[in-house]
Amino acid sequence: MATISTHALNSVDGTHAAGIGVSVIGITADQNRTTLLTGETDKGGRFVGEIDASQIDTQADYELVLLVAPYFENQNLGDANGRSLKEVIVRFQIPDPQGRYHMPFMLAPNSYSVWSSR
Numbered sequence: 130m131a132t133i134s135t136h137a138l139n140s141v142d143g144t145h146a147a148g149i150g151v152s153v154i155g156i157t158a159d160q161n162r163t164t165l166l167t168g169e170t171d172k173g174g175r176f177v178g179e180i181d182a183s184q185i186d187t188q189a190d191y192e193l194v195l196l197v198a199p200y201f202e203n204q205n206l207g208d209a210n211g212r213s214l215k216e217v218i219v220r221f222q223i224p225d226p227q228g229r230y231h232m233p234f235m236l237a238p239n240s241y242s243v244w245s246s247r
Contacts, residue, residue: 131185131223134177135193136233137170141206145174146236148203150196153178156220157189165191182226193219193232201238213239221245 133153137146153166166178195217219232228247235242 130179130181131226132177132179132229133166133191133193134175134229134231135170135195136231137174137176137195138233138235139174139204140235140237140240140242141204145172146170146200146234147172147174149174149176149200149236151176151178152194153180154192154194155184155186155189156192157186180223185223185226187222187224187226189222190220191223193221195234195236197236197238197241200236206238214241217241217243219243219245 137149139146147170149170151168151170152164155163155165165180165184168176168178170176197217198215223230231246232243
């Protein structure tokens with residue numbers, strides 16, 4: 130099983146970003162898309178999911194999608210017209226079907242930063 134995880138932090142106020150919708154989507158070479166994981170970040174801003182090795186194509190692309198618009202709408206930051214991000218999407222590969230893939234995020238209403246570690 131491959132483990133996919135993230136840790137989302139609100140860079141506006143330095144808190145853990147709890148309740149963000151998360152999905153992991155597999156994309157085959159012919160662009161067929163399959164949702165493999167769904168959930169949301171916990172109160173510590175973390176999401177962890179596992180994908181069975183039989184569902185992994187090491188040649189395929191995968192997307193980690195965070196639904197950030199609903200989260201920031203509920204943060205009472207004011208100026209709703211100033212928020213522009215709806216989703217944050219990171220496309221990655223899974224070369225090792227038994228590997229761990231961690232992608233933490235720093236999030237703001239109009240920007241984000243992400244990195245990846247194994």
